[in-house]
Structure formats: C-alpha cells, structure tokens
Amino acid sequence: MIFRVRWPDGAESDCYSPSLVVRDHFTPGTDYPVADFMDRAGVALTEASERVRARYGFPCSRAAGQLRTIRQICAGFLDRPDARVRVLSLESPDGKTL
Known part of the structure; x- marks a missing residue:
C-alpha cells in the first residue's frame, strides 16, 4: 500500500x-504533528513488517527502510x-484510493 x-x-x-495496516x-x-506522525508511522510500519515475518519468515526490509526515511525527514521539523x-491519501496495491 502507498500512503x-x-x-x-x-x-x-x-x-x-x-500491509494495509496503515x-x-x-x-x-488529516494533519498530524510531526512527532505524532513519526510515532504512528513507527507503529504501523513495524506492525506491517511483522505481518510479513509471520507469513514469510523474515521482516520486510523495505518497510524498515521507509521508516528510516520518515524518521530522517521528520527530524528536520521536530524543532517546529x-x-x-x-x-x-491511502492507496491499495491495485491503485484504488481507500
């Protein structure tokens, strides 16, 4: 899914x-304060990665990379x-907006 x-x-x-867990x-x-967005993204992407682990036996490295990117971007705004x-928007894998 893409958000x-x-x-x-x-x-x-x-x-x-x-995962659609996001x-x-x-x-x-919805607008989220930067720290709240970062926390929510951390929970959502960790949960999504764990769903991948449960299904395939290993976590999703792409979700971990996305979370690192989000944290890096957010760090530049935390002082504001x-x-x-x-x-x-939230889009499913087939491109439909949810």
Whole structure:
C-alpha cells in the first residue's frame, strides 16, 4: 500500500507499507504533528513488517527502510512545534484510493 504525505515544507512523498495496516493508524486528509506522525508511522510500519515475518519468515526490509526515511525527514521539523504532516491519501496495491 502507498500512503501519500505532504511534509511541513510542502514537499510530497509516496510512502510504502507492505500491509494495509496503515489504515488503522492514518486517516486521509488529516494533519498530524510531526512527532505524532513519526510515532504512528513507527507503529504501523513495524506492525506491517511483522505481518510479513509471520507469513514469510523474515521482516520486510523495505518497510524498515521507509521508516528510516520518515524518521530522517521528520527530524528536520521536530524543532517546529506547529509543523504538521498531512496524510493525503491511502492507496491499495491495485491503485484504488481507500
């Protein structure tokens, strides 16, 4: 699944999750304080990676890489208490917006 976000500086990114579990942690059209977004992404992507481990016997390295990228980007905004990350959309693997 892809979740598209807008960072506090206006840049947009597509973020990857190997599981639809991100639907449990993010709502499209919602702004999240940077630290909250980072925490939610950590929980969602760790859970998604563990689902991969349960099914295939190993965690999802792509989810871990996505989480590292999110944490790096968020680190640049943590000193701005008013900074928000907007979740623009959630898309299923077949490209349908959820």
